[in-house]
Amino acid sequence: MNSTYPSSISAWHDTDEIYARLYALVKQPIRPLRRDRMNEALRYFEENCTRSKALTDEAKQYIPGGVQHNLAFNYPFPIAIERAEGAYLWDVDGNRYIDFLQAGGPTMLGSNYAPLREIIANLLQSCGPVTGLFHEYELKLAKLINRFMPSVEMFRMLGSGTESVMAATRAARTFTRKRKIIKVGGAYHGWSDAMVYGLHIPGTGRMEAKGIPRGASSHTQEFYPNDLGALRRLMIRNRLRGGTAAVIVEPVGPESGTRPVPFDFNQKVRQLCDEFGALLIFDEVVTGFRLGMGGAQAYFDVRPDLTVFGKCITGGYPMAGGVGGRRDIMMRFAAGIGGTGERAYVGGTLSANPLSCAAGYYALLEMERTNAPLIAGQAGDRLTRGLNAMIAKYGLPYVAYNQGSIVHLETSGTMLLDFRNPLKLLKEVKPRKHMMEEMGAAYMANGIVTLAGSRMYTSMADTDEVIDDALECFERVLSSAENVRG
Ligand SMILES: Cc1ncc(COP(=O)(O)O)c(C=O)c1O
Numbered sequence: 280m281n282s283t284y285p286s287s288i289s290a291w292h293d294t295d296e297i298y299a300r301l302y303a304l305v306k307q308p309i310r311p312l313r314r315d316r317m318n319e320a321l322r323y324f325e326e327n328c329t330r331s332k333a334l335t336d337e338a339k340q341y342i343p344g345g346v347q348h349n350l351a352f353n354y355p356f357p358i359a360i361e362r363a364e365g366a367y368l369w370d371v372d373g374n375r376y377i378d379f380l381q382a383g384g385p386t387m388l389g390s391n392y393a394p395l396r397e398i399i400a401n402l403l404q405s406c407g408p409v410t411g412l413f414h415e416y417e418l419k420l421a422k423l424i425n426r427f428m429p430s431v432e433m434f435r436m437l438g439s440g441t442e443s444v445m446a447a448t449r450a451a452r453t454f455t456r457k458r459k460i461i462k463v464g465g466a467y468h469g470w471s472d473a474m475v476y477g478l479h480i481p482g483t484g485r486m487e488a489k490g491i492p493r494g495a496s497s498h499t500q501e502f503y504p505n506d507l508g509a510l511r512r513l514m515i516r517n518r519l520r521g522g523t524a525a526v527i528v529e530p531v532g533p534e535s536g537t538r539p540v541p542f543d544f545n546q547k548v549r550q551l552c553d554e555f556g557a558l559l560i561f562d563e564v565v566t567g568f569r570l571g572m573g574g575a576q577a578y579f580d581v582r583p584d585l586t587v588f589g590k591c592i593t594g595g596y597p598m599a600g601g602v603g604g605r606r607d608i609m610m611r612f613a614a615g616i617g618g619t620g621e622r623a624y625v626g627g628t629l630s631a632n633p634l635s636c637a638a639g640y641y642a643l644l645e646m647e648r649t650n651a652p653l654i655a656g657q658a659g660d661r662l663t664r665g666l667n668a669m670i671a672k673y674g675l676p677y678v679a680y681n682q683g684s685i686v687h688l689e690t691s692g693t694m695l696l697d698f699r700n701p702l703k704l705l706k707e708v709k710p711r712k713h714m715m716e717e718m719g720a721a722y723m724a725n726g727i728v729t730l731a732g733s734r735m736y737t738s739m740a741d742t743d744e745v746i747d748d749a750l751e752c753f754e755r756v757l758s759s760a761e762n763v764r765g
Pocket of ligand 1: 589599
């Protein structure tokens with residue numbers, strides 16, 4: 280472990296023990312909330328969220344599904360947010376929630392952090408959000424990232440994590456002159472044509488690839504989470520089929536560590552990449568700066584060839600994306616009009632605008648100064664400890680675990696289904712998914728916003744008091760599951 284910067288993770292979990300509990304959860308029938316308590320939760324929305332309902336009902340006429348972001352699609356209907364501050368969100372009906380969605384992860388300093396907002400407001404007074412020309416903050420941000428993550432010798436800013444994964448894989452192919460990109464089954468690396476493959480559920484290949492020509496993902500491959508033998512076999516086979524350009528991993532495991540890795544997994548993938556002449560790409564869209572200023576690469580002490588950024592890279596401000604890494608590979612992105620034949624093309628009207636760069640620069644400095652990743656990690660530990668105590672107290676099969684400020688609460692086991700057992704998957708995915716939605720609704724009715732009812736991101740704003748309040752809310756929900764002990 281590289282200890283230049285404190286990590287958000289106090290101790291790596293016992294991965295085998297977590298899987299044992301997760302598999303036990305998926306083996307048994309679902310244990311949802313008692314119907315009367317679930318109906319009570321649903322009544323909350325009808326009675327207390329009328330303006331949200333009116334707005335999002337009307338939005339359905341103009342916006343497909345009524346909301347623009349997949350994570351905002353909450354059951355029984357989306358909630359419209361009016362105000363955000365620190366650990367809290369307020370909806371348009373005036374209800375307050377503890378915010379464990381944290382916009383999907385970027386706001387480590389807490390929502391709408393005032394010192395950052397003031398800096399950005401001042402910047403807007405002087406040069407506005409974009410000019411299309413170089414701004415000093417581009418340099419400042421790239422230098423700062425290089426200080427935190429020495430593997431990022433050069434950095435290219437882009438508009439989102441999705442774009443940055445596209446860029447990283449393109450550079451890998453240009454640099455290695457090889458074809459295949461291998462990802463872990465179930466991992467989400469954005470929604471580009473090539474990456475909508477083995478999405479969310481391992482082994483499902485092109486199942487979600489509606490509207491994507493077969494050729495677009497014909498050189499994308501997946502292997503089951505943590506199956507290093509399968510990865511090796513793919514790389515051997517690829518030798519005769521164009522070679523492996525890169526292996527891309529989320530270093531804590533797919534979906535922010537929902538299927539967690541053993542501690543030495545990344546080191547072993549690094550070794551395989553070296554053996555087969557493939558590049559190692561770390562997708563640090565979630566883990567970058569959340570696990571510590573050095574990211575997951577510092578925590579696992581593994582040096583990737585390329586790192587993909589998103590989310591925290593702009594402190595929650597728009598256009599959060601970038602790719603960085605080895606100078607010789609990054610030079611494939613050299614800017615300017617006119618190609619050299621060696622170039623991996625990237626672009627974007629708003630890439631590297633001063634607003635995003637300044638937001639990222641000051642957010643990262645502030646996170647370093649305040650030790651935000653460490654504080655958020657301690658909040659994650661406290662939350663997980665409390666949840667596990669409750670699970671034991673009520674005799675529930677649920678599983679809580681965390682990687683610092685990334686907290687998982689699996690109640691339905693949806694995220695553990697895979698294509699190795701297709702019959703079980705087909706039969707159970709819908710009811711388990713519905714339970715997950717219901718749990719999300721019940722948490723919300725009790726004052727907590729989660730990510731899809733199974734994941735939570737903590738931030739620096741989550742004091743012990745906030746976490747203890749949240750645990751009281753969770754206890755109201757978990758104690759109303761079917762057949763609780765006591
Ligand atoms: C690990 C990972 N990679 C890539 C992405 C895509 O990033 P963006 O939503 O900025 O396109 C996400 C988004 O959640 C992610 O979690």
